[in-house]
Amino acid sequence: MSFNILLSVLLGIGFGYFILPSGFLEYTGTIIDIGLCVLLFFVGMDLGRQKDFFQNIKELGYKMIFVPFGVIIGGVLGGIIGGMVLHIPLGEAAAVSSGLGWYTLSSIMLADYSNELSVLAFLVNVLREVIALIAIPFVAKHIGFIESVSMCGATAMDTSLPVISKFTDSNTTVISFVTGVISTISVPVILPIILNILGG
Amino acid sequence: MGIRLIIYFLILFLGFIIGHKDKINDGLYRKINILQNVCLYVLLFIMGIRIGLDDSVISSFLSIGYMAVVITLITLIVTIGIVRLLSKLILNRKGEDKIEL
Known part of the structure; x- marks a missing residue:
């Protein structure tokens, strides 16, 4: 299954790079929006078919908040360790990784600080989304459902949600949506804080 | 982002209602x-x-791609580790893939 996902993304990259004209880019946003809405509708339907859905969510309750909390801490800490390995300023590496997969916002927010950092933020967060999508089936099967959600970060509420829904269960799908929402809200708050504290 | 979030939620909800009504x-x-x-x-x-x-993605990937790959992989591994640890502490999870309450 991971192979099919990888193949779809790689075929797309190949088509985009070698075959399609650059003018096609403006249509892809609309196609993705429509496709995403159709898939989210199906995800909702899958959730609705689970008869014990409300009981499960009631039991999970506030406990599910630890997932986005772990995602945020992991994003910052992972960047710091990455900075140590690459010998680049820790604050800059942590700011880049605290984009949590939201590549458009993180690269825009870092554009004023430095162009190089903005490009790095874009790449890191695009890669996070692509690797997460490819690795979800493997991580869900061999490590755990919640761990597969944690990789997605901010994309857990949209582009990664259909994949999470397909390879995990209904509880995890709800946790994924909540994780994505909280991660998304936290990026514009945490990224400047990290840059100020560690980048100064 | 706010409107987008509301749209996503409404679509999920619509699907949920249809799925829930056994139609x-x-x-x-x-x-x-x-x-x-x-x-x-x-x-x-x-x-x-x-x-x-996006030509800029491909060209910048060739120059600083290795840095992006290193930061991304370390971030993913650390995140999975932290969430796994928290899930064991908070959910008292026993199984590998089920969410035990």
Whole structure:
């Protein structure tokens, strides 16, 4: 299954790079929006078919908040360790990784600080989304459902949600949506804080 | 982002209502499942096209791609580790893939 996902993304990259004209880019946003809405509708339907859905969510309750909390801490800490390995300023590496997969916002927010950092933020967060999508089936099967959600970060509420829904269960799908929402809200708050504290 | 979030939630909710009311029999559900797979792969394919069409992504990947790969992989491993640890502490999870309460 991971192979099919990888193949779809790689075929797309190949088509985009070698075959399609650059003018096609403006249509892809609309196609993705429509496709995403159709898939989210199906995800909702899958959730609705689970008869014990409300009981499960009631039991999970506030406990599910630890997932986005772990995602945020992991994003910052992972960047710091990455900075140590690459010998680049820790604050800059942590700011880049605290984009949590939201590549458009993180690269825009870092554009004023430095162009190089903005490009790095874009790449890191695009890669996070692509690797997460490819690795979800493997991580869900061999490590755990919640761990597969944690990789997605901010994309857990949209582009990664259909994949999470397909390879995990209904509880995890709800946790994924909540994780994505909280991660998304936290990026514009945490990224400047990290840059100020560690980048100064 | 706010409006987008509301739209996503409303679409999920609409799907939820239809799924919850048992309007869909198993035969139709299987067909929908196939459609769901097709949509997913088309979406991933289009996402790939977006990356491939953006020359700046490809060219910058060739120059600083190794840094991006290192930061991304370390971030993912650390995140999985932290969430796994927290899930064991908070959910008292016993199974590997189920959420034990």
